[in-house]
Amino acid sequence: MDFLNALVLLGNFVLIPAVSYGSQLALGALGITLVYGILRFSHFAHGDVMAFGTMAVILFTWWLQSLGVSIDPLPTALLALPVGIVVTALLLLGVDRSVYRFYRKVRAAPIVVVMASLGVMFVVNGLTRLVIGPDDQNFADGARFLFTVRDFRDATGLAEGLGLRWSQLITISVTLVVVGALFWFLNRTRTGKSMRAFSDNEDLALLSGINPERVVMVTWLIVAVLVTVAGTLYGLDKSFKPFTYFQLLLPMFAAAILGGLGNPLGAVAGAYVIALSEVGVTYAFRKFFEYLLPESLEPQGLMQLLSTDYKFAVSFVLLVLVLLFRPTGLFKGQSV
């Protein structure tokens, strides 16, 4: 019984939150890795584009809510998602047309393009703040819990409970669908294959008649889907605040590098590793060990490795470890 209680405790406070956070990171890291693979630069505006896309979803959600549209128990934001994706895609294509394309044409050094993405970051961040402001916004509606901790306890008779929020279930299932569709697209369709070819060897791809501008456009469209979905899921699960989205840049990059930059499968794996370590390292394991250990060995302290304020430090430490021991990432990424 104690063993089951310990497992349920771990599931409720570590596994489920980590898996849903990891899914959100995975979608973000996939975007970073795709831009890196195809356009060959580190997309620093990623977090802010994510905030921008989520903002578009939020505005449309509010409009739907004011009309009284609802798909209870699911959040209305899911209905608004396609609109947000279109708006983000327009933004990204516009930015590509006005900023990045020039650097592609003159074959500028990657670092110059990174710098340009800093400029884009500023502009997009400014736009988001101009429209919706820098504060927390709440747009989640619909039912909150699929089943609560109390439901679970009553049903199983255990001392510990396991709650599952709708936002977590939605996050995990939407991520499964999106990632599945992306891998199907990259591996099975003609366009997807041409994207992978372009990422592997640009010159060879050009020689075989692949249109680079088309590949780039498709990449931005996919990135728009990924960031908007990731941002909306994160906002539903936690809350929307532009600065928090900017801060997600570090764990997302860490996930992409951990898995090997340019490797989509690696980005997904890296994201779950990052999320699990972040939640695991900052969780207080005291109760968990109280269930498992005999009374004489029970821990005195909280059994918390680091306080929750250090969650960004966790992705940083993992990043440093990867750079030290395996700079190409866990899965083989592009050249170092």
Place this chain on the structure above:
Amino acid sequence: MSAKNTSYFLIMAVLLVLVGWLQSPSVAMGLVNMCLISAIMALGVNIQWGYAGLFSVGTMGFVALGGVATVLTSMPPVHDAWAAGGLRAIFGILIGVAAIALGVLVYRRMQKGWTRALVLLVVVVGGFFLFRAVLDPAVDAIEGTNTAVAGYLGGAGLPIFASWIVGGLLAAGAAWVIGKVSLGLRSDYLAIATLGIAETIIAVLKNEDWLSRGVRNVNGLPRAPIPYEVSLQSNPDFIAWASWFGLAPAEASSLFVKACFALTFIVVLGVIMWLSERAWRSPWGRMMRAIRDNETAARAMGKDVTKRHLQVFILGSAVCGIAGAMLTTLDGLFTPGSYQPLRFTFLIWVMVIVGGSGNNWGAVLGGFLIWFLWVEVEPIGLWLMGWITAPLPEDSFLRSHLLDSAAHMRLLTMGLILLLVLRFAPRGLIPEK
């Protein structure tokens, strides 16, 4: 310096004088002080980017390390806290450092294989738990002593100017660690690693209350020999002197203090500028440019590219640390919550790019100009918004929303400036010679 470049600085001076005339002399002097500090930060980033082509986005972290240096160097020590757990805390940190050193030793000396991985794991994990076991009680004891006003170890009680050097050294130390890890890999890796260290440094400063009171801030940093406004206002000689100029004592004291700061900052800027220019013209500077422009060729000539990159990265970070210590001295208080990456990292980058990367004078000009715009875009944006929204009815939602959000215009403006300069004048206002 050519006539064109001199005219840029003259225009800058005219702009600052205009602010003094239109807003107030005190505002203008405050602006000058911040411009000087920004110029030093821009010099630091220029050493990294302009000299060597290193892309680091951790400036905020190094500036914050400079800030905490002022607390650690010049606040009076809190003896009760030291008695409660000072030595134990230091011992704990030494254990942490020793564990890392031992880990590095194991990694270097032992044969590759499972044994090494296991020993390494034991050393690092065991070291971490030992470190926490020693440090945690000390932290509790220190934070428990006189929590309302202290709750930290305090500093060494040295003059504030010493902290500027300490700030530079702290930043250099952090840069050494991060450079060791990420230099020699792809150029973007340094960017991401420095982004991480900056966030981590801020997290430490916000949470380690025993070190610098965390988000409860440290007030009343000493600034001797620069006097306080209040003491000037009660000094009859000063009041007489102020009235001779026809100024009210309050305004005169504020101006006087700001002028004192400005003079000190100008001296520091001058020294750093002189050293940077010397370095730029020296064989070392030529080697740096050679590495920047063609790494492969430089390596073929026998230059140790990674070592030189590490060197220049440390130097640039140290300059940012010095500027950070100066900034906290000017504020008179240390507030870890105030470090924002957009303001302390990316804005400095805009300064360097706009001013002209690879030219120290350009970096200084960029520091002045961009800081000036950063501050003045807000009133200008407000005025512009007022003008745009004037036709709208007084109570319209759009009008009030636009007026409210004028404050966010600065980010948009900075981004546009960066993009336009990068695209149409990538060499900046004062290009590299």
